[in-house]
Amino acid sequence: MSTTEAEGFSFLLARHLERKEQEQAALARLLHDELCGQLVAARMLVARLLEPSTRASDVQRIGLEDVERQLATAITINRRIVERLRPGLLDHFGLSPALQALFEEQGRSAGLEVVLRLPQEPLELSPEAGICLYRVAEEALDNVVKHAQARRIDLQVVRQATRCVMTLRDDGVGFEPSRLEGLGTVGLPLIRERLGALGGRLALTAAPGSGVCLVASLPLAATLRAAAGS
Ligand SMILES: Nc1ncnc2c1ncn2[C@@H]1O[C@H](COP(=O)(O)OP(=O)(O)O)[C@@H](O)[C@H]1O
Ligand SMILES: [Mg+2]
Known part of the structure; x- marks a missing residue:
């Protein structure tokens, strides 16, 4: 292409x-x-x-x-x-409360220990960026519940100078990332494209027996405005 x-x-x-x-x-x-x-x-x-x-x-x-x-x-x-x-908490209170509710309800009902480190201050994401990170977290959590046989999941969101960075890590069975292309699945490829379409990135680290770590990052709204103005 x-x-x-x-x-x-x-x-x-x-x-x-x-x-x-x-x-x-x-x-x-x-x-x-x-x-x-x-x-x-x-x-x-x-x-x-x-x-x-x-x-x-x-x-x-x-x-x-x-x-x-x-x-x-x-x-x-x-x-x-x-x-x-449509996560109402995201629209009314922002990304951190929405992720907290999602992980506490679904992660814990799947028997996972859920460890959250979420910022209390507003993240200043555009509405599209907020729902994009929420959908990424939702897919990653679905994957942990479906595939990982994990005991624990860690979710961290950090606001950096120009980007918002979300890290999800599980301690499950992991997998060989090079297998991904041949699988023809849509979950992980779609979240990568989804982030890319908003100027973001997805980094995936996984190995059999070592769990999976996903790092998703997106530009903050002000960064996008500055880029559009320049
Ligand atoms: N957290 C995880 N732990 C173990 N394996 C995973 C995890 N996430 C994804 N995988 C593996 O990667 C594959 C592709 O994931 P995905 O694209 O989301 O498709 P799907 O969930 O529909 O199978 C899964 O089928 C599974 O083999
Ligand atoms: Mg999936």
């Missing part, structure tokens, strides 16, 4: 991913506002039917309690789907 073709591909990929994120965000809003609203209303109705004044029989009460439990589960599943489609 020539340099011009590669730039054209990068631009197209960035546009495609941006549109996909917008579509997912619209779907998440719909599920949150419409479906969740209906489920919560139904749960409140059942709670009212369970009040002593309704004098429900024991059989009715057992049935209603069952329905209430099922509605509570449906509300939790709906919330998880909404978060997966």
